Amino acid sequence: MILSLLILIPIVGAIVIAFVPRDQDNMIKWLAVGITALALLVSLPLYFNFQDGVSGYQFEEIRPWIPALNIGYHVGIDGLSLFLVLLTTFLTLISVISSWTAITDGLKEYMIFMLLLEAAVIGVFVSLDLFLYYLFWEASLIPMALLIGKWGGARRIYAAVKFIIYTMAGSTLMLVAALVLYVNAGTSDLPTLVSTLNLSQNLQIILFFAFALAFSVKVPLFPLHTWLPTAHTEAPTAGSIMLAGVLLKMGTYSYLRFAIPLFPDAVAYWSPMLVTLAIIGILYGALVALVQDDVKKLVAYSSVAHMGFIVLGTFSGGQQGMSGAVLQMVNHGLSTGMLFFLVGVLYEQRHTRLFSEYGGIWVKVPIFGTYFLLAVFSSVGLPGLNGFVGEFVILLGTFSVNPIAAALGTFGIVLAAWYLLTATRKVMMGPFNEANRNLKDMNMREAGIAFALILFCFIIGLFPNLLFDKINPATAQLAETISATTLIAGQ
């Protein structure tokens, strides 16, 4: 029941907020906090009651939905999705709190969309039926596009339209491919499809492409990434946190959940291509980030690079890479979410995100400075913090299969240090820029958010087995699927 509750709580909450008079700002805010906090609370048993060392789905629910067409309401989680659900409930609460003073206009609709977004994203991560999944996948676009289009920056309409058209266009082929599967097997139930499908390798290759295209746009994988910087620069802070934190993971998660188990024979065919694009993304994203003059755009391009690591791990062919990829999805959500949040703290006061407007502000805002540094360290993969674990394990796993790819990926961490430390230097160091003389340090609310985020970064960095123990059974099974098919293909 928990998973259905997690989808329902935000939807019901959104309906409740819809009945609150629009001038009751405080009530709306507290309601939104209460609802998202409740969702977070309800999601916690997923972690504590999750059975370690068991593969297969847990917290499953199966109900008839459209019995005539044999389409069911089937939800459940395993090691691949557990932490993404938790990440979503956590980051939504963070996003709501971070919007406390940033959003003044249309607060009611804003919170409604935020809650609907949460419901849709959780739906994506827990759906085990292709059509249910597709429904949530498309549904998540609408609140996000509206968040960008109504509460965004100057070119918000362009960014919102681009976001929605690009991702929708990307997923049309996926719908066609899903239909093909459905027609073939007479069901859209994922576990059934995985165990019964027996498609020719050529068809698998075609269908894999159709799915992967949708996912790659979402990730985004080079060269399908240009909607992301636009969306991020225009989105409000909380929109960016949600977009980078959880929406992008829908893409990388779906490779593991759908593309690989449904079309195992196609993995060997497409892996070289995807690994190549991932590597290009890692290096290219980093280089482009290096010369941005807008802090948020820099973080956006850093996402392209970081998501490249996740794709690299996913298709590196080994269990280490896959577990690393799942962990890195959580890591990227936390550290990039934190970076976007921190940029938002500055933006709220100065209404600019240009590097040239800052400089030397560490003197003025020591608490902010400390958190900013920690977020940067988490993002450059410094040991002790979360990012290191994911990157190290992904590269280690990649190395034993493809040393060249691992070497290029490892070189990406030099570039990451280059652009992120350059950003740190431009914002926080050097002579104090007098334009910031009225800058105030973080208040309790802001510091509390930053503390919560960095706390998890440390926990993951020091005790990654708290996550790996739950992730591993799922990735072990996937890795086995792939190696079994490559063995057959090789014969």
Add this chain to the structure above:
Amino acid sequence: MSQLIWLTIALPILGLLINGLFGRRIGNRVVSIIAPLMVLLAFLVGVGALFDVMGHEGEAVTVHLWTWATIGDFNVPINLQVDPLSVTMVLVVTGVGFLIHVYATAYMVHSDDHGHDHDDRDFSRFFTFLNLFIASMLVLVLGDNFLMMYVGWELVGVSSYLLIGYWFDRPSEEQTPIDLGPNTEPVKLQPLLSPSASGMKAFIVNRIGDVGFALGVFLIWSTFGTLQFNEVFAEAVHVSETMPNVIPWIAALLFVGAIGKSAQIPLYVWLPDAMAGPTPVSALIHAATMVTAGVYMIVRSNIFYSLAPEVSMGVAIIGMATAFFAATIALVQVDLKRVLAYSTVSQLGYMFAAVGVGAYTAGMFHLITHAFFKALLFLGAGSVMHALHDVIDIRRMGGLKDKMKITWITFWIGGLALAGFPLMSGFFSKDEILANVFAVSPVLWFFGILTAGMTAFYTFRAIFIAFHGKPRDLHLYEHAHESRPPITFALIVLAVLAIFGGVLGLPVFLELPNFLDGWLEPVLYALPHAAEEHHMAFGTELTLMITSAVVAVSGIFLAYFFYMLQPSIPQNLARSTRPLFALLAHKYWIDELYDTLIVQPGLKLSRAFADGLDKVVIDETFIDGTARLFGRFGGMLSKLQNGYTGSYALATFIGVIIMISYFFLR
């Protein structure tokens, strides 16, 4: 005590948490007690562990803390390993570290022109970072596997970054050109990088080396299936027989990391700029401890290097080349800290020459003595800076010996040790290295002895200019004064160690006891078919030792002749060899070369990608272009939307036919 070794890491972490979280509330005096106290306690735990290890004859004790990560057959525990090598490093790091913490409690207090003392603006932040460094360095040396070594390796890098850039809002500084006498164009000097830029440079250059290190670690895992030292080293001989190429690759990749961290050619460029950090940082991180991590790594993985003689020879050659090259630059530097920085690069080169020719104990010996005398010299330089309101240009010093006796005498002691003056600690360790190098390659030895001569010369050049002769800047001289007790205390203790540190490794050929030889034996792997150790004749060894001594004394005397007896010589010499002099003064233009060949092209490529490929080609042309195309196409198609249901039905019908036929025909 060995079981409590985790305390050596936990105590500095406790210190950094207290000072980092509550530093402003508890006040600077409490901060300046907590930070050194934590390191002192860690040192005491280290001493306890030392007696433990001595008690059971060097056998390693492993302390399991928790399991870090497990994925399939990848499994890494967080274990600490107490053995002669790690205990030695723990004692050097916490011992010298404690003295430098004490020193810093006085150094980070600045006095103004009226003689009032002011704590540095971010006093507690400084000690937070300094404790962080100690903890990181101990992770590096205490871990029992390559992952923890890599973790420590990265963490010391970030501590170094934070401390170099500690005065993050200071700008870059112009340097006064070098005057070559009347009617001659002075030699202009490059401006000094700002602390924030220097910190960044250090971190990034180090990370370039770290790529090699990381790949080495990956290769170890994919070869051995584990990262644990004892398991890997036990299998190494077997692996080198079955896969002869792998071990040399591992050795070479790990060494790339050492090139970065320990500032060897071609990645040494960050270390001189690291001098932008506060002087205690230069002494602790950029002289005594962190930069020696590469040497520690090679000694720890000695079996790899013994099994890869070609790579080891490469290590020795790079080491000696660095030693020589950096010494030539040090000859003409006018910034006291930079003289010492290039000297550090050069001395690290000696250490790599030693471990490269298989003289692991000699390398460790020099690591230890160098930690003492180089920390002493840096702290002495800091004491001078403190007295002169942060002036570090030796051209503005002179005659300081009368104003600051303790600093002067201890600086002399450090200088004598660095120069390899007979019976000082540096004499024994350097001599052991040179003798070992001679046994393998007299050519390398020749460069080594030349370097020794230059070392003696540049060290005493600085000493004579700064402390002797007449004051060059009277105003500065008038205000100069001896530093406060925490500073002189550290100087005196280190001076004693710099004199007597040599007893750890007295020359065997004189039938004196060499403690380190026996002490480190348990961590050095003997190869089954190893060639007989190089045993040289007594006469050869003695001749080499006497040569070293003569060269050191001559170097010192030459400096005395140049800068005390005939002060016109250096300027005339510089004028007559101007191109060479300018080349050295500009550090061979290596920074400019890297900037032109790597940094600027990198930025240009970035711009081309950002403004060209990304914006114009991918986004505007392909993506938005496709959208426009569809827009136009849609315009045409809209004519089809004529509102007649019949035509819609037709279109749907055609679509369905296509889909169905696809399924039947495929």
